Amino acid sequence: MRVLVVEDEPLLAAAIAEWLRDDAHAVDVATDGVAAQERLVVNEYDVLVLDRDIPLVHGDEVCRELVASGSPTRVLMLTAAAAITDRVEGLGLGADDYLTKPFAFVELAARVHALGRRSRPADPPVLRRAGLALDPARHQVFRDGRYVPLSKKEFAVLSELLRADGATVSAEQLLEKAWDEHVDPFTAVVRLTILKLRRKLGEPAVVETVTGVGYRIP
DSSP, X not given: OEEEEEOSXXXXXXXXXXXXHHTTXXXXXXXXXXXXXXXXHHSOOSEEEEESSOXXXXXXXXXXXXXXXXXXXXXXXXXXXXXHHHHHHHHHTTOSEEEESSOOHHHHHHHHHHHHHHTSSOOOSSEEETTEEEETTTTEEEETTEEOOOOXXXXXXXXXXXHXXXXXXXXXXXXXXXXXXXXXXXXXXHHHHHHHHHHHHOSXXXXXXXXXXXXXXX
């Protein structure tokens, strides 16, 4: 999934981002409301992790604008205010979930994962195609019963290809979902990741290149 973390405490923002990246998500970070608004216009995110009390533009306004735009991005709001009235107010703005500080990173990651499932058509518990079985919850991949160890990016790319259900996925789409905003759009990272993925999955190759279009698992 593609996730935007908006948090004005740099150490906390970096810690959240690192935890989510360990779950094979592509994560961008903004430290104020203006930067958050700019990224939400440019990029398509599955989940927004949004601190309410951020500078320049308040988190409430960021949430309100996002919901009003009709965006499918799901919002997990973070705040130090734990009163029921604060939670009700946050949800009333259109947030999908609410988490008070301090929080356990494992709980935050679980909530992000749950919201991500709601931002797109529901996936089966295990994605299966062409002898492959990918378990998103356990981060495990098997081919014809053989366990295949994959890197985070390889896992993310394979997830997107399997979710496409036989359709072709462009390199641009894979960059959008599996890498953050700092990746060079002209890089060969997608092609190199596909090559490594094919090598690990073994023969016969299951990931096809559709010349000039992208990649698919038929």
